[in-house]
Amino acid sequence: MFEEFNALSFDCYGTLIDWEAGIGAVLGPWGRAARPELTDEELLLAYADEEARVERENPTTLYPQVLEEAFRATGAKLGLPVSEADAKRLGASVPDWPAFLDSASALQRLSKRFKLIILSNVDKKSFAGSNARLGIEFDRVITAEEVGSYKPSVQNFEALKKYADGADLKVLHVAQSLFHDHVPAAQAGLKGVWINRRHHRAGWGATPDPGVDVKPDWTFNFMAEFAEAAVPQGSD
The missing domain is CATH 3.40.50.1000 (HAD superfamily/HAD-like)
Known part of the structure; x- marks a missing residue:
C-alpha cells in the first residue's frame, strides 16, 4: 500500500x-469567566473563521500575532473583552499544545x-x-x-x-x-x-x-x- x-x-x-486542546485551554477559561455556559466547542466554532480570515488578510503576519488578532476578533464576535494579556497568552501558547x-x-x-x-x-x-x-x-x-x-x-x-x-x-x-x-x-x-x-x-x-x-x-x-x-x- x-x-x-x-x-x-x-x-x-x-x-x-x-491544536483544539491547546486553543481551548486558553479560550475556555477566558470565555467561561464571563459566560459559564460556554463550551470549548462553541468557542472553537466562534474562533475558526476568525483565524482563517486573519491569515487570509495578513499572509505575512507571524502565527503568534495571527492567534492574538483572531482572539480579539472572537471576543468582539461574542461581545466579550479580550485583554492584551489574554491575547498574548494565546499567541505564546503553541509550544504548550x-x-x-x-x-x-x-x-x-x-x-x-x-x-x-x-x-x-x-x-x-x-x-x-x-x-x-x-x-x-x-x-x-x-x-x-x-x-x-x-x-x-x-x-x-x-x-x-x-x-x-x-x-x-x-x-x-x-x-x-x-x-x-x-x-x-x-x-x-x-x-x-x-x-x-x-x-x-x-x-x-x-x-x-x-x-x-x-x-x-x-x-x-x-x-x-x-x-x-x-x-x-x-x-x-
Missing part, C-alpha cells in the same frame, strides 16, 4: 498536534520507509516547541513564515511541490483539515490521506467548513492506523 510514494508531507496542527498520543510513535514508524516533511501554518520559532513534542527530525519543514502565505493558499502547496520535485520525491499529503489542506492539495494535484481526528464529534471545531465537496484518497481516524497500513508490522 502507498508504494508509489517515497515521502509524506504533514499538516501539523490538528493532525499531529492537538499537546501532541496526539499516537503521533510520535506513528512518525517513527513511518520514517523507516518515507521521507517526512512538514507543511504547516506556523512560524519557525513556534514549531520548534511542537517539534520537540513529536520527537523526530523532519527531512524538511515548510512554514507559512517561509512561504509568505497561509494554507489554504495553493502557494504553500506549490512550495511543497517545488521542494519535492528538486529532491526527486513523490509526495502523499497527510492532514486532518479538509479546508486548510485537502481542498488546496487536490487543486495542486497531490493525493491525500485524511486523518479524521474529529470522527467522534459532529461539526468542524477549530477548522472552517471546507465549503466544497472534497474526497481524500484515503481516510483513517488515527495516525496509528495510517502508520500500520503504510508500514505493516514485519515489513521493516
Whole structure:
C-alpha cells in the first residue's frame, strides 16, 4: 500500500498536534469567566473563521500575532473583552499544545520507509516547541513564515511541490483539515490521506467548513492506523 510514494508531507496542527486542546485551554477559561455556559466547542466554532480570515488578510503576519488578532476578533464576535494579556497568552501558547498520543510513535514508524516533511501554518520559532513534542527530525519543514502565505493558499502547496520535485520525491499529503489542506492539495494535484481526528464529534471545531465537496484518497481516524497500513508490522 502507498508504494508509489517515497515521502509524506504533514499538516501539523490538528493532525499531529492537538491544536483544539491547546486553543481551548486558553479560550475556555477566558470565555467561561464571563459566560459559564460556554463550551470549548462553541468557542472553537466562534474562533475558526476568525483565524482563517486573519491569515487570509495578513499572509505575512507571524502565527503568534495571527492567534492574538483572531482572539480579539472572537471576543468582539461574542461581545466579550479580550485583554492584551489574554491575547498574548494565546499567541505564546503553541509550544504548550499537546501532541496526539499516537503521533510520535506513528512518525517513527513511518520514517523507516518515507521521507517526512512538514507543511504547516506556523512560524519557525513556534514549531520548534511542537517539534520537540513529536520527537523526530523532519527531512524538511515548510512554514507559512517561509512561504509568505497561509494554507489554504495553493502557494504553500506549490512550495511543497517545488521542494519535492528538486529532491526527486513523490509526495502523499497527510492532514486532518479538509479546508486548510485537502481542498488546496487536490487543486495542486497531490493525493491525500485524511486523518479524521474529529470522527467522534459532529461539526468542524477549530477548522472552517471546507465549503466544497472534497474526497481524500484515503481516510483513517488515527495516525496509528495510517502508520500500520503504510508500514505493516514485519515489513521493516
